[in-house]
Amino acid sequence: MSHRQYSFQNTxxxxxxxxxxxxxxxxxxKDWQSVLHTHHFTEIFFVVNGEGNFLFHDETHHIKAGxxxxxPPYMEHTEQSIKGMPLEYYVIGVDGVSFQPADEKTCVQVFCNFNxxxxxxxxxxxxxxxVRNSSYGSDKICQNLLEILILRIARHQHVIPVPLTSTYMTKECARIKEYLDIHYSEQITLDTLTELTHMNKYYMAxxxxxxxxxxxIQYLNQRRMEAACTLLTDTDHSISSVSSSVGFxxxxxxTQAFRKKYGITPIKYRQLHAQSGSEEYP
Incomplete structure (x- = not known):
């Protein structure tokens, strides 16, 4: 009989x-409407069967089993099945942690496939x-299983699980984001947001x-640019009208801000998009 002993190295x-x-x-x-929505917590979505698309505000990813x-918290998203291939999936809500690549400082959405x-x-x-059959120690078992899941994701995707700070601050930031999403066409300053949240201006920013x-302000300008791109491609409004409609x-x-972000003027963007009809442009 052979016997070999292995030792663990602490991490x-x-x-x-x-x-x-x-x-x-x-x-x-098909018993509910698939619309973009957000959560104040991190959501982990795992496809068991079926095929479809996972949508964010400005991008779409094809998804399948595995x-x-x-x-991340407060990121707009939804999922849609491909006809005849309904998605079946686990979805869990996790508080207190999100993920970021080792070389970045912000939490991002993560996509991976487990063969x-x-x-x-x-x-x-x-x-x-x-959870369904709650009995002695169920909460501890779930907590340990959750930590194993997080570590397996971190190992597989080379991402770092990072702690999130208090829910109170997250809710305040969510209120700012929601306000900017709705009122981006209005004149907004940091003072506007300070009055909205009753927070110190610099701490809030x-x-x-x-x-x-x-x-x-960077987020506000991004929302304005996204709205401007839609107006440039879907309407024949003048550049001046587009500019004022999105809050400039x-x-x-x-024009200066648009060129800085996309490398071309709004007029050129409209012309190129009309010629290609296509998704090459933002």
Whole structure:
């Protein structure tokens, strides 16, 4: 009889303060409307069967069995099945943690495919079983299974699980984001947002950047540019009209900002998009 003993080498991993908020196994049966939405927590979405698309505000990803998607807090998203191939998936809500690439400082959405689908599916099914059949130690078992899941994702995708700060601040930042999404065409300053949240101006700007990777004004300009691109491609409004419709104080400033972001003028963007009819342009 052969016998070989293995020793573990301890890994210096920061304690995870992740907490399981919810878990569900769902199937798309066309009984609800797929619309963009957000959560105040991190969402982990794992496809068991079917095929479809995972949509964010400005991008779409094809998904299939074995695909896992991580959505940071307050990022707009939804999923849609391909006709005849309804998505069946696990979805869990996790508080206190999100993920970022090792070489970046902001949390991002993560896409990965596990060829060994059962590796992840088994963890999730055990978590669901414990939640459905709550008994002695179920919460501890779920917590340990969640930490195993997080570590497997981190190992597979070379991302770092990072702690998220207080829910209170997250909600304040979400309120700012929602306000900017709706009122981007209006004249907005940091003072406007300070009055909205009753927070110190500089603390508010720093906190918003921590959660979104952008300052409030950078995010505002991004929303204005996205709206401008839609008007340039879908309407025949003049450049001046487009500029004022999305909140710029002057056409010249709008043209300057547009060229800085996209490398071409609004007029050239409209012309190129009309010629190609296509998705080559933002």
């Amino acid at each position: 210096n991993i920061e304690k995870l303060n992740a907490r399981l908020l919810s878990i569900a196994l769902a199937k798309d049966e 695909d896992l998607v991580i959505v 060994n689908k059962s590796l992840i599916e088994d963890l999730l099914s055990q978590m669901l079983y414990e 720093h906190s918003f950047a921590k959660y979104t990777g952008q300052s409030p 104080s002057s056409q010249s400033y709008f």
